[in-house]
Amino acid sequence: MLIESVAALRARQAELSxxxxxxxxxxxxxxxxxxxxxxxxxxxxxxxxATEESALDVSLELSSCADRDGPGGTLLVESGCHGFCxxxxxxxxxxxxxxxxxxxxxxxxxIVEKTLGAGEVIDRLLYKDPVSKEPRQGHGEMGxxxxxxxxxxxxxxxxxxxxxxxxxxxxxxxxLATALDTLTPEEVLxxxxxxxxxGRGGGGFSTGRKWRSALRARxxxxxSRLHVICNGDEGDPGAFMDxxxxxxxxxxxxxxxxxxxFALGSTxxxxxxxxxxxxxxxxxxxxxxxxxxxxxxxxxxxxxxxxFDLELTRGGGAFVCGESSALMxxxxxxxxxxxxxxxxxxxxxxxxxxxxxxxxxxxxxxxxIVDHGAAxxxxxxxxxxxxxxxxxxxxxxxxxxxxxxxxxxxxRRIIFEIGGGIQKGRAFKAVQTGGPSGGCLxxxxxxxxxxxxxxxxxxxxMGSGGMIVMDERTCMVDVAKYFIDFLxxxxxxxxxxxxxxxxxxxxxxxxVTRGEGSESLLSKVESLAETMELxxxxxxxxxxxxxxxxxxxxxxxxxxxHIEKQRCPAGVCKALVTYRITEACTGCEACxxxxxxxxITGEKKVLHVIDDALCTRCGACExxxxxxxxLVE
Amino acid sequence: xxxxxxxxxxxxxxxxxxxxxxxxxxxxxxxxxxHHPGLESHxxxxxxxxxxTRAEWDGWWRMVSACExxxxxxxxxxxxxxxxxxxxxxxxDLLLARCPETPFTVALGRDxxxxxxxxxxxxxxxxxxxxxxxxxxxxxxxAHAIAGADRGVHKQVxxxxxxxxxxxxxxxxxxxxxxxxxxxAEICPTGHIRYENNAQGREIWGRSFRVVECASCGAPLGTPxxxxxxxxxxxxxxxxxxxxxxxxxxxxxxxxxxxxxxxxTS
Numbered sequence: 023m024l025i026e027s028v029a030a031l032r033a034r035q036a037e038l039s040x041x042x043x044x045x046x047x048x049x050x051x052x053x054x055x056x057x058x059x060x061x062x063x064x065x066x067x068x069x070x071x072a073t074e075e076s077a078l079d080v081s082l083e084l085s086s087c088a089d090r091d092g093p094g095g096t097l098l099v100e101s102g103c104h105g106f107c108x109x110x111x112x113x114x115x116x117x118x119x120x121x122x123x124x125x126x127x128x129x130x131x132x133i134v135e136k137t138l139g140a141g142e143v144i145d146r147l148l149y150k151d152p153v154s155k156e157p158r159q160g161h162g163e164m165g166x167x168x169x170x171x172x173x174x175x176x177x178x179x180x181x182x183x184x185x186x187x188x189x190x191x192x193x194x195x196x197x198l199a200t201a202l203d204t205l206t207p208e209e210v211l212x213x214x215x216x217x218x219x220x221g222r223g224g225g226g227f228s229t230g231r232k233w234r235s236a237l238r239a240r241x242x243x244x245x246s247r248l249h250v251i252c253n254g255d256e257g258d259p260g261a262f263m264d265x266x267x268x269x270x271x272x273x274x275x276x277x278x279x280x281x282x283x284f285a286l287g288s289t290x291x292x293x294x295x296x297x298x299x300x301x302x303x304x305x306x307x308x309x310x311x312x313x314x315x316x317x318x319x320x321x322x323x324x325x326x327x328x329x330f331d332l333e334l335t336r337g338g339g340a341f342v343c344g345e346s347s348a349l350m351x352x353x354x355x356x357x358x359x360x361x362x363x364x365x366x367x368x369x370x371x372x373x374x375x376x377x378x379x380x381x382x383x384x385x386x387x388x389x390x391i392v393d394h395g396a397a398x399x400x401x402x403x404x405x406x407x408x409x410x411x412x413x414x415x416x417x418x419x420x421x422x423x424x425x426x427x428x429x430x431x432x433x434r435r436i437i438f439e440i441g442g443g444i445q446k447g448r449a450f451k452a453v454q455t456g457g458p459s460g461g462c463l464x465x466x467x468x469x470x471x472x473x474x475x476x477x478x479x480x481x482x483x484m485g486s487g488g489m490i491v492m493d494e495r496t497c498m499v500d501v502a503k504y505f506i507d508f509l510x511x512x513x514x515x516x517x518x519x520x521x522x523x524x525x526x527x528x529x530x531x532x533x534v535t536r537g538e539g540s541e542s543l544l545s546k547v548e549s550l551a552e553t554m555e556l557x558x559x560x561x562x563x564x565x566x567x568x569x570x571x572x573x574x575x576x577x578x579x580x581x582x583x584h585i586e587k588q589r590c591p592a593g594v595c596k597a598l599v600t601y602r603i604t605e606a607c608t609g610c611e612a613c614x615x616x617x618x619x620x621x622i623t624g625e626k627k628v629l630h631v632i633d634d635a636l637c638t639r640c641g642a643c644e645x646x647x648x649x650x651x652x653l654v655e
Numbered sequence: 656x657x658x659x660x661x662x663x664x665x666x667x668x669x670x671x672x673x674x675x676x677x678x679x680x681x682x683x684x685x686x687x688x689x690h691h692p693g694l695e696s697h698x699x700x701x702x703x704x705x706x707x708t709r710a711e712w713d714g715w716w717r718m719v720s721a722c723e724x725x726x727x728x729x730x731x732x733x734x735x736x737x738x739x740x741x742x743x744x745x746x747x748d749l750l751l752a753r754c755p756e757t758p759f760t761v762a763l764g765r766d767x768x769x770x771x772x773x774x775x776x777x778x779x780x781x782x783x784x785x786x787x788x789x790x791x792x793x794x795x796x797x798a799h800a801i802a803g804a805d806r807g808v809h810k811q812v813x814x815x816x817x818x819x820x821x822x823x824x825x826x827x828x829x830x831x832x833x834x835x836x837x838x839x840a841e842i843c844p845t846g847h848i849r850y851e852n853n854a855q856g857r858e859i860w861g862r863s864f865r866v867v868e869c870a871s872c873g874a875p876l877g878t879p880x881x882x883x884x885x886x887x888x889x890x891x892x893x894x895x896x897x898x899x900x901x902x903x904x905x906x907x908x909x910x911x912x913x914x915x916x917x918x919x920t921s
Contacts, residue, residue, distance in 0.1 A: 340806065357803060362698045362723045515785065515803065515810030517699050522749035525808040526774045546773070553745040556718045556738070557701045 054103030102270015119160030178270030223381030258457030456485030461572030520563030
């Protein structure tokens with residue numbers, strides 16, 4: 023449906039907001055990648071069928087709620103990620119705030135009959151507190167949600183990502199409407215500058231300054247075009263913030279880019295999304311098509327003197343293409359290799375023309391800033407890192423998922439209050455922030471406020487927001503080696519320090535995990551790390567030694583134990599550990615049956631024995647032992 | 656006129672020059688490996704790193720590749736320091752571990768005081784140091800027959816869409832767009848790109864080419880593909896390329912002589 027003017031858009035927004043406010047109930051089935059993999063689409067289909075068979079007044083689209091006499095009824099939709107991926111598929115019922123976890127299609131009839139029909143809560147589908155084992159009814163009662171502040175994720179899990187109507191009903195495109203009829207491009211740019219927004223992709227560079235320099239570069243070259251690019255090539259292991267935003271609120275990303283284009287006088291934008299995110303690609307492509315039909319993208323948007331269109335480019339699976347200069351070369355159709363950024367891409371970026379590249383989360387925050395004003399945004403978070411930040415909280419925490427907190431929130435609060443502490447009551451050992459090139463911070467650093475500058479000063483970095491929590495059973499040498507090996511496979515191979523340095527670091531760390539080497543090996547590691555940090559061509563190589571340097575800084579003793587005592591304190595490095603069965607063994611035979619190489623012998627009710635020569639240290643015996651009788655030392 | 660500080664000395668430069676160009680113009684040596692004045696800068700070897708700072712940077716400095724960093728007014732550049740020596744030596748050490756037997760890297764190591772690499776040598780080394788000169792010269796010629804393939808420690812030079820090295824016989828992968836001009840082999844500093852001129856013609860990149868001889872003197876000229884390419888690229892007639900340089904010159908001189916002398920005597 024074509025919206026022809028700003029006035030028509032505002033009228034449509036008012037109409038839809040009224041419908042939205044009049045809804046009696048909303049049933050949101052999470053259709054993020056995690057829940058879809060768990061069967062959320064089948065749950066949605068089962069709920070749809072069950073409601074059709076009931077006498078309830080249920081609509082599948084916001085606009086069809088208007089077809090009846092008065093407002094009201096229930097809206098049942100597939101939404102973006104709710105964040106609590108750990109317990110998907112999730113079904114959230116509002117305004118009652120009932121969160122059902124691990125829902126199966128066979129639960130649909132009960133949900134429709136009992137909860138939607140009779141207003142009863144089904145206890146067995148509720149989340150149980152990991153400590154007290156008490157059921158918790160909804161977000162309000164769960165630490166995971168109670169300590170979050172959702173700004174960029176506000177719509178994720180609240181609306182259908184496919185529905186422009188829902189986006190409009192919840193304040194979407196208000197910012198663009200305001201920009202088009204009351205603000206000048208300069209005023210939009212100034213709003214972004216004054217908000218203090220810093221790029222959420224990793225570097226934390228001031229977004230306003232980036233925009234300003236690109237605008238100046240373009241003014242200096244009047245014949246050139248200015249491009250805006252959205253970096254959706256999120257490749258850090260364990261990170262899925264940007265994916266969730268693209269899947270859960272695609273219109274916000276597109277509106278942010280349109281606002282940027284308006285402020286910068288750009289007519290052409292690109293979204294670069296990694297090929298491994300098919301759902302994000304599909305939802306963005308659909309959103310772009312819907313906006314073109316509505317006249318919100320393309321020639322003369324809303325009948326105003328502003329034209330802007332977008333193209334989606336899929337990445338081919340190279341981690342390094344998340345680096346801005348490599349990404350631009352990839353869009354140009356060239357091999358994704360970075361170039362030295364001695365000339366900034368704001369000056370000469372895509373096709374050698376002035377370019378503004380921001381990541382998904384940064385773009386998605388722009389409508390919020392224009393809508394609520396710079397001062398409102400700057401008041402959230404800390405002075406030098408205003409706003410909120412989305413993190414993907416994974417690893418050995420009880421509650422894993424997508425979280426958003428104000429900048430300056432401590433690591434402790436994120437891990438223990440939102441994350442619900444460490445699994446199985448084990449001790450916290452380290453948290454890895456900033457993706458593979460980030461660093462590992464120990465327990466002493468738990469009270470650090472999370473912002474760009476503090477994390478960098480502590481030897482890690484914000485990165486795009488991955489947060490991997492490790493417990494006492496994690497070997498820090500093994501972790502460092504894991505990340506170095508990841509980067510070794512993903513280095514583009516253009517410059518010597520990164521390409522050859524990572525290969526050498528990997529083999530040096532492998533020696534440590536085998537208990538070989540001496541202190542001089544560690545100085546070799548440090549010397550190579552220095553060369554990589556100083557001399558590598560791009561940020562991937564320059565930050566690649568971080569996992570080694572931060573673990574050496576905070577867990578040096580663990581390295582020394584490997585080298586000097588041939589001991590892996592966490593019991594991980596296979597060459598250095600032995601598995602032994604203690605007196606606690608009841609002779610239940612579980613481990614004997616589980617051992618894939620037949621290394622365990624023992625009769626029923628007789629102490630079992632592991633033959634060390636046959637044992638491959640796979641840990642299967644330890645995993646099945648119900649009596650904690652398998653000792654790893 | 657622009658000026659900057661180079662190793663404590665005020666030097667002039669022209670807009671658009673790189674630090675390497677300014678240093679060379681002032682006879683300040685900077686080691687390079689992947690640089691060639693006729694080709695686009697690559698910035699891959701990192702041997703030409705130098706330290707740059709500015710008075711207003713309050714002691715903050717950065718290490719940059721001189722072959723790419725643009726000279727700028729009031730920049731303060733140091734081409735030698737303890738840290739730079741250590742970095743360059745480590746870079747050479749890494750290359751020596753990559754190509755432990757290659758005469759070129761062995762000589763390079765000797766220049767930097769390394770009899771052998773202090774690091775683990777590559778398991779099955781070849782002579783390629785991945786400087787990218789061959790790829791850039793092929794692009795400059797306009798053939799674009801080879802490129803960097805794969806990434807990280809597996810990176811290699813080869814034709815686009817070639818099967819991975821473990822799925823094909825050893826040696827260079829067949830390059831379909833190769834014109835057999837030998838530029839890549841000539842520019843390769845380590846002799847990794849091998850070729851053969853024999854009675855049947857020329858072999859390189861898994862391809863066999865016929866070699867055309869000079870129409871006048873019979874000296875070997877190049878492959879027909881190469882002459883076609885040069886003719887198409889230059890817009891000159893193919894005939895122009897069918898004589899060797901010496902014969903072309905001779906022909907021109909004769910024609911000139913005939914014309915001038917002929918006019919003089921008439």
